[in-house]
Amino acid sequence: MRLSELVGRLQPAVLGMLHVGALPGTPRNCLPLPGIIDKACHEAEIYKDAGIDGLIVENMHDLPYTTSVGPEITAAMTVISAAVKQTCPQLPLGIQILCSANQQAVAVALAAGLDFIRAEGFVFSHVADEGIINACAGDLLRYRKQIGAEHIQIFADIKKKHSAHALTADVSVSETAKAAELFLADGIVLTGTATGMPADPEELKEVEQAVKIPVLIGSGVTLENVRNYLDANALIIEYDSVHGTP
Known part of the structure; x- marks a missing residue:
């Protein structure tokens, strides 16, 4: 099932972030790749049993992030994603590779049979x-075309968290969303200012009025505030939300 089939429902789809362990070659790596794969598949099973609508595989623990992601990361994310796909063959699956490794993410998605990527730095610099991080839409969509991956959807973060946006202070969030739509994003991801911080419900309203493509909430969704985001097309949650950890 493609993610686009979910985001058209009357209620928001719920997507789980699958944060894989620190990968080989990164400073915090402590597990061999087979152990990382096993843990990722175990968490995917928990998500699946909880009734999740889809998953996004991400290398969140590869701190500190770099804009020069090496081939070892692309290779590791490919085998991890393929294993998760085998574990959850019926779920829509996506990938994000930090930091801003969007072409690598498209390549992994194609090789592992995934459905979409979550991309940062799609339009405007920050x-x-x-x-x-500079805008990548033109190069990214050309790369997707060149490798025959046009079926891989791209969901673009705008006004990205953990970032300063003084460079585009005169560009509103709705104008940024319109630019992403114009540059052929398949959906928009709205977040708070940092991981775990809630998105602004007013920004959700503003963006939904500005674009026709799906709008996803990418951070800070909790049981206490979920009512603020029921008009979104999808809600992205973290593993702790289904595992019962505060």
Whole structure:
């Protein structure tokens, strides 16, 4: 099932972030790749049993992030994603590779049989904790075309968290969303200012009025505030939300 089949429902789809362990070659790596794969598949099973609508595989623990992601990360994310796909063959699956490794994510999605990617830095530049991130839409969509991956959808973060947006202070969130739609994003991801921080419900209303493509909430959704986001097309949650950890 494609994610687009879920985001058209009357109620928001719920997507789980599958944060894989720190990968080989990164400073915090402590598990061999087979152990990382086993843990990822175990968490995927928990999500599936909880009734999740889809999953996004992400290398969140590869701190500190770099804009020069090596081939070892792409290779590891491919085998992990393929294993998760085998574990949850009926779920829509996506991938995000930090930081801003969007072409690598498309390649992994194609090789592992995934459905979509979550991309940062799609339109407009911003200053992130990894450095300056420039817009990638033109190069990314051309790359997707060149490798025959046009069926892989792209859901683009805008006004990305953990970033300064002084460079585009005169560009509103709705204008940013319109630019992403114009540049052929398949959906928009709205977040708070940092991981775990809630998105602004007013921004959700503003963006939904500005674009016709799906709008996803990408951070900070809890049982206490979920009512603020029921008009979104999808809600992205973390493993702790289904595992019962505060």
